[in-house]
Amino acid sequence: MTEKVQQETGKRGLLTVGEMARLFHMNIRTLRYYDQLGILKPEYVNPETKYRYYSTNQFERMNTIKYLRALDVPLEKIASFFNEKDVNTMLSIFADQRERVLEKQRQLIQIERKLTNRMEQIQAALSAPYGQVTVKQLPQRELVLLEKDFTLADDLELLIRDLSRDHRLDEAIFLGKVGVSISQQDLEKNQIKRFSSIFLVLEAEDNFAESDGALPAASYATVQYQGTHQAAAPYYRLLLDYLAARGLKMTGDSVEITIIDWGMTNDSNKFVTELQIPFIAPKMLKF
Structure with a gap:
């Protein structure tokens, strides 16, 4: 600080920007920004x-x-508060901010x-245990889907984009939840070279109200x-x-979901896909 500035600030009892920033443990740029916004303008500006x-x-x-x-x-x-500085204004700010905090909590x-x-x-x-059949009791799962016949020769990524566009989906909800299906009719004929639909499994946290249907709660091989x-x-x-060896009756289309793929790892040895086929088991059958 120059001698002239020291004399001026001492005489007026003023603080430089740097001194004010140090006193309140803040950045000088923040003080200048507050000045630009009009919420804390300097007391005095030397005209020279x-x-x-x-x-x-x-x-x-x-x-x-x-x-x-x-x-x-x-x-x-904050600027609005200083324009209308009143207890009720502050209470309104607190109430609004509490709602914002509660919404953030819900999001978190x-x-x-x-x-x-x-x-x-x-x-x-x-x-x-890869390659080993396991029977699972799975709950109902809500879906959005694109019913369309296609094969592995088709570009799945383009189909996923179609699904996203048709339902105005957030791309962030796709990872690990996109699946394809082979129809029950094709499975019964042992035809496994074409798919009948591509879908996205919805979670409650996705906040997507309109599903196209659901995978039923059932036993799945x-x-x-x-x-x-x-x-x-x-x-x-x-x-x-x-299923054939145990006399189990298939009850719907297959579910095929790639859980780990290029979206998660560059190591193809860690790719994992799960296949599911719903069935009805005889009442006395035990697993």
């Missing part, structure tokens, strides 16, 4: 040097700003559930294997043989 100075009279205003910012109140609302809870679901799914896939859709054929035959 354009240096800005603050006074102790502004400390209360600064404390209010820091308090509201600690509550994550937007700067626009949903994110935590989605993370937990995905982690459990991936961990189960990494430790699965399932198998997980290391590979993607291209490697599915022998595992379909494994499931069909399993």
Whole structure:
């Protein structure tokens, strides 16, 4: 600080921008931004040097700003408060901010559930007994789907884009939840070279109200294997043989979901796909 500035600030009892910033443990750029917004303008600006100075009279205003910012109140609302400084205005700001906080809490809870679901799914896939048929009792699963005949020769990514566009879906909800189906009729004929639909399994946390249908709650013969859709054929035959050998009646289309693929890893040895076929078991049959 030059001697001239020291004399000027001492005489007026003013603080430079740097001194004000140090006193309130903040960045000089933040003070300049507050000045631009009009929520904390300097007490005095030297007309010759354009240096800005603050006074102790502004400390209360600064404390209010820091308090509201600690509550994550937007700067626009802080500016609005100073334009109409009143207890009711402050109460309104608090009420609005509480709603914002509660909404963030709801969003964070949903994110935590989605993370937990995905982690459990991936961990189960990494430790699965590959190539071994397992019977699972699965709950009803809501879907959005695109009913269309296609084969592996078609570009699945383009079909996924069609599904996304038709339903105005958020791309962030796709990872690990896109599946394809082979119709029950084709499975019964042992025809496993074409698909009848592509779908997205919806979770409650996706906040998507309009589903196209649902996979029913049922018993499913399932198998997980290391590979993607291209490697599915022998595992379909494994499931069909399993059902036939036990006299189990197929009750719907297959479910084929790649749990781990290029979206998660560059190591193709860690790719995991699961096949599921719903069935009805004789009442006395035990697993």
